[in-house]
Amino acid sequence: MIIAERKPLPEVLGMLDASNEIMVLGCRSCTAICLAGGEKESKAVCEALALHSELKGKDWKVETVTVERACEKEFLTPLADFKGTVLSMACGIGAQVMQELCPETRVVPGVNTSNMGAPEGMGVFVEKCAGCGDCILHLTAGICPIARCAKSLLNGPCGGSQNGLCEVSKETPCAWDQIVKALERQGRSDLLGVNIPPKDWRPSRSGGPRRIVSQEAAPGTAQREWRGEV
Amino acid sequence: MIVCYCCSRSGMPAALTALEEGGLDDIIVREVPCACAAEQWEVLRSFRHGADGVLIVGCLLENCAHHYGSEVAARRSAVLKATVKDVGLSGGRVAMVHLAEHQSVRFRKAVEDMRAAIQEQGGQA
Numbered sequence: 001m002i003i004a005e006r007k008p009l010p011e012v013l014g015m016l017d018a019s020n021e022i023m024v025l026g027c028r029s030c031t032a033i034c035l036a037g038g039e040k041e042s043k044a045v046c047e048a049l050a051l052h053s054e055l056k057g058k059d060w061k062v063e064t065v066t067v068e069r070a071c072e073k074e075f076l077t078p079l080a081d082f083k084g085t086v087l088s089m090a091c092g093i094g095a096q097v098m099q100e101l102c103p104e105t106r107v108v109p110g111v112n113t114s115n116m117g118a119p120e121g122m123g124v125f126v127e128k129c130a131g132c133g134d135c136i137l138h139l140t141a142g143i144c145p146i147a148r149c150a151k152s153l154l155n156g157p158c159g160g161s162q163n164g165l166c167e168v169s170k171e172t173p174c175a176w177d178q179i180v181k182a183l184e185r186q187g188r189s190d191l192l193g194v195n196i197p198p199k200d201w202r203p204s205r206s207g208g209p210r211r212i213v214s215q216e217a218a219p220g221t222a223q224r225e226w227r228g229e230v
Numbered sequence: 231m232i233v234c235y236c237c238s239r240s241g242m243p244a245a246l247t248a249l250e251e252g253g254l255d256d257i258i259v260r261e262v263p264c265a266c267a268a269e270q271w272e273v274l275r276s277f278r279h280g281a282d283g284v285l286i287v288g289c290l291l292e293n294c295a296h297h298y299g300s301e302v303a304a305r306r307s308a309v310l311k312a313t314v315k316d317v318g319l320s321g322g323r324v325a326m327v328h329l330a331e332h333q334s335v336r337f338r339k340a341v342e343d344m345r346a347a348i349q350e351q352g353g354q355a
């Protein structure tokens with residue numbers, strides 16, 4: 001899932017200074033799981049903004065709406081008529097989809113979108129995937145060296161791996177130490193001999209914004225013609 | 231007015247005893263199943279509805295029936311303290327107190343401390 005964290009309130013207040021009508025838009029998907037922009041968090045921000053407005057005499061009209069998934073237009077369409085400022089508590093994707101749907105409305109981010117990861121413990125979220133577009137998890141015992149190694153090394157650890165920890169931080173396990181141990185556990189130490197070639201970064205961000213088209217689901221020529229798109 | 235979110239196991243019995251003893255006419259007691267059930271938005275809404283301070287009353291840290299509910303509430307109250315300051319209220323408006331159900335004196339002391347802190351900042355308690 002997408003991991004995000006709430007922006008500091010003073011920063012949010014600064015972005016909303018010239019607004020009158022504000023909608024705090026929460027998302028029940030990823031940002032709700034990482035406790036940054038779900039229903040509860042959006043309600044808390046909404047109350048904080050309303051309180052700030054009352055204390056400072058700003059006359060803001062603040063409301064909050066939480067949708068199932070802010071990255072899908074279907075869920076946002078009922079909000080398309082809103083004319084004020086949208087404070088998006090969804091990830092950067094949700095904020096941009098809302099902006100595309102309402103081009104004349106000002107959409108500002110309420111969270112800092114960080115990475116693709118998973119909850120590791122209560123309130124702790126760790127990056128697991130860098131979205132590089134060319135997965136090699138089958139060679140690395142299901143542990144991604146691109147996202148979880150500070151140097152994104154592909155063929156073993158660097159000299160900074162000490163006692164299973166990365167030199168970058170004592171809280172960060174060395175991904176390659178984990179990979180070696182996991183391969184030994186799985187009886188697949190032979191995979192350590194596979195030479196992974198230098199990474200082709202074109203399927204990653206280096207190739208610009210990526211676009212994936214599902215051959216099955218994306219409309220074909222006949223369908224596009226029927227819809228008047230060709 | 232001070233709104234007290236009291237855990238039903240510890241804070242509520244302590245608050246009721248303290249109320250019976252009198253002298254706490256300026257407080258509103260709200261029972262919650264655990265101190266951590268007092269959500270951020272509820273506390274902030276209390277301020278919008280006229281509260282001068284909010285006191286979260288939970289079990290002693292080692293004695294929480296929900297194991298770590300009281301701990302979560304303490305961390306949340308720390309976040310709330312910062313939030314309340316950020317929106318423009320003076321300090322000392324949010325506090326957390328850990329007590330056992332027989333410690334009504336501790337509850338009263340927490341209310342009196344908060345009252346004093348609010349009055350020091352120029353507000354009414």
